[in-house]
Amino acid sequence: xxxxxxxxxxxxxxxxxTEKYAQENTKVIGLNNIPVLESEMNSLYNGVGMxxxxxxGVIELKGNDVLDFLHRISTNSVKNIIKGExxxxxxxxxxxxxxxxxxxxxxxxxxxxxxxxxHYQKIMMWLQKYVISxxxxxxxxxxxxxxxxVLGPHADSFMTLISGKIVNDIQPNTIKIINTEGILFWLxxxxxxxxxxxxxxxxxxxxxxxxxxxxxxxxxxFEFNLIGEEAYNYYRIENGIPIAPNxxxxxxxPHEIGLMQLVNTTKGCYIGQEVIAxxxxxxxxxxxxxxxxxxxxxxxxxxxxxxxxxxxxxxxVTSVSHSYKLKKHIGLGFVKRSYFEDGKVLKAxxxxxxxxNVVVKKLPFKK
Numbered sequence: 001x002x003x004x005x006x007x008x009x010x011x012x013x014x015x016x017x018t019e020k021y022a023q024e025n026t027k028v029i030g031l032n033n034i035p036v037l038e039s040e041m042n043s044l045y046n047g048v049g050m051x052x053x054x055x056x057g058v059i060e061l062k063g064n065d066v067l068d069f070l071h072r073i074s075t076n077s078v079k080n081i082i083k084g085e086x087x088x089x090x091x092x093x094x095x096x097x098x099x100x101x102x103x104x105x106x107x108x109x110x111x112x113x114x115x116x117x118x119h120y121q122k123i124m125m126w127l128q129k130y131v132i133s134x135x136x137x138x139x140x141x142x143x144x145x146x147x148x149x150v151l152g153p154h155a156d157s158f159m160t161l162i163s164g165k166i167v168n169d170i171q172p173n174t175i176k177i178i179n180t181e182g183i184l185f186w187l188x189x190x191x192x193x194x195x196x197x198x199x200x201x202x203x204x205x206x207x208x209x210x211x212x213x214x215x216x217x218x219x220x221x222f223e224f225n226l227i228g229e230e231a232y233n234y235y236r237i238e239n240g241i242p243i244a245p246n247x248x249x250x251x252x253x254p255h256e257i258g259l260m261q262l263v264n265t266t267k268g269c270y271i272g273q274e275v276i277a278x279x280x281x282x283x284x285x286x287x288x289x290x291x292x293x294x295x296x297x298x299x300x301x302x303x304x305x306x307x308x309x310x311x312x313x314x315x316x317v318t319s320v321s322h323s324y325k326l327k328k329h330i331g332l333g334f335v336k337r338s339y340f341e342d343g344k345v346l347k348a349x350x351x352x353x354x355x356x357n358v359v360v361k362k363l364p365f366k367k
Contacts, residue, residue, distance in 0.1 A: 040231035041324050047223025048152035050215065051232055053200075057120025058142055059113040059127070063135035066111050070104060073130050073271050075254065077264040083108035086173050086188055090254055090262050091126055096275030097250040099126055101262065105175055105188070105202075112202075114147070116244035130271075146208035150199040151192065158222045159199055162215055163187065172197075183210045193241045193258075194364060237321045237332055240291060240363025246318045247289065247332060255285040256334060288340035291361035292317055292331040292348070302350040306335060306358070309347075314339050317348065325367055335360060 043049040061070075071079035076089035085106050091099040100119035105112040115123045120142075127138055150159060160167045163180045167187070170176050175188040185203035192198050203211060215224065242248050242257055253276060254263050263276060279285050298304075298320055306315035315335035323330045339346065344360040 037228075037231055038324065040225045040227050041234060043223045043225035044152050044227065044231065044235045045325070046153065047225070048150065048154045048158040049225050049227040049231075050148055050150045050212075051227040051229075052146070053149050054143075054145070054147045055117040056147055057115040057117055057123060058140075058145065058147070059115070059120075059124060060110055060139040060141045061113060062110045062137045062139075065134040065136050067104075067106070069131065069134045069136050070111075070113070071267070072269075073127075074102070075263040075270055075272070075276070077267045078104055081106045084174050084176060086175055086190065088190075088262050090259060091123060092254070092270075092272035092276065093250060094272060094275075096253045096272040096279065098248055098252055098254065098257070098259075099123060099250060100244060101248060101259065103190075103200075107175075112141075116248065118244040119248075145202050146205045148201040148203075148208065148212075150201065151196070153196075154222055155199055156197055158219075158224060159187070161220050161222070162218065175200075175202075180211070181214060183207050183214060185211060194239055233319075234321050234324055237319050237330060238323050238325050238365050240289070240332065240365065242289065242332065243319075247334075252287070252334065253279065253285075255279050256287045257289050286337060287315070287334040288337055289363065290315075290333060290335050290340060291363045291365050292333050293326075293359040293361055293365075294320075294329040294331065294348070295356055295358070297322070297329050298350070298354065298356075302352060302354060304331070304333075304348040304350050304354075304358075306333065306339075307347045307349065308339065311347075314346065323365065326365060330361075330365060331358075332363075 040049060067079045067081065071077060074089040074091050076087055078087045078089055081087050081104065083106055087104045088101065089104060090101050093099060100115045100123050102123065103114045105114070124138065124140065163178050166178065170187060170189045172189050172191060175186050178185055178187045184207055185201050188200040188202065190198055190200060201211065236243065247257060254260050255276065265277065300320050302320065304317035305313060306317065308314050315333055317331045317333040320329065320331040339360065341360060342362045345357055346360060347355065348358045349355045
């Protein structure tokens with residue numbers, strides 16, 4: 001188990017076989033006599049889980065001006081990140097609305113930009129729009145790598161078990177090549193929306209399959225599970241984690257969704273900078289990202305608009321799920337600032353005529 005100063009082999013294979021393997025083995029490693037979904041939720045809250053996020057948009061950028069270019073058109077300061085460092089940033093419109101969030105990975109000879117699957121085409125077009133005389137070449141490399149996310153309270157200890165003490169040498173916002181029993185992969189340490197430590201694994205699809213099998217067979221004392229999207233969706237709503245396109249979209253700005261930590265307010269101009277700065281300076285932020293508690297079960301695909309007692313529209317619900325932690329139906333959404341109060345009761349009306357009183361909660365949800 002040692003670091004390998006070498007380049008990963010490339011593969012143009014898609015990750016279908018890896019995903020199939022993960023789905024098949026989810027049932028195998030579930031806790032005895034406990035439904036698979038509950039077992040996955042238990043791993044997310046009490047152990048460690050791994051999910052396949054290879055459907056994310058991945059763009060390869062090459063050229064002498066890549067970091068200066070990305071620095072100039074996105075919200076965060078990224079021009080000085082060195083080889084092996086990573087940075088999160090936001091691409092915003094001229095009106096300061098979010099196009100997408102992204103992770104930039106500097107691999108020295110080239111950089112990778114990882115966006116959401118839903119907004120990938122928008123990001124690609126946005127970048128191409130502003131490459132004029134810059135030495136920047138963009139390439140779509142979706143399917144070239146498998147991308148895995150390791151999360152849960154014991155993610156750090158588990159990755160140390162799998163790859164050894166070298167994991168302790170990886171600092172947050174950095175990435176390093178790891179060799180575990182001849183399995184080569186990039187390992188990146190980061191924090192999620194709420195500041196919990198997570199890992200990203202970037203690997204050739206063949207190596208990724210081997211690594212998944214190795215983890216399943218060598219999980220030790222950890223409650224390790226391969227996590228499906230259904231379980232993750234429950235988890236991320238309970239923890240108030242926004243995703244594209246539900247919450248991260250061009251209807252909102254970084255202030256409203258609580259992503260100002262990805263905005264460098266001192267670096268100078270970027271697209272949308274004037275609007276975002278003005279919202280802060282003049283206290284003009286109109287909405288807040290919030291949780292919603294429903295009094296009864298509701299359909300996950302219902303679209304709810306929020307109203308006050310005088311039937312004025314004051315917000316909307318963007319995501320809905322059952323909460324295994326709270327044993328209630330909950331959601332995420334946005335409300336006008338004057339209604340952003342823990343325990344505030346509002347009327348929710350859906351497009352199918354369903355009407356009920358809901359309660360506004362500050363995030364993340366607490367039991």
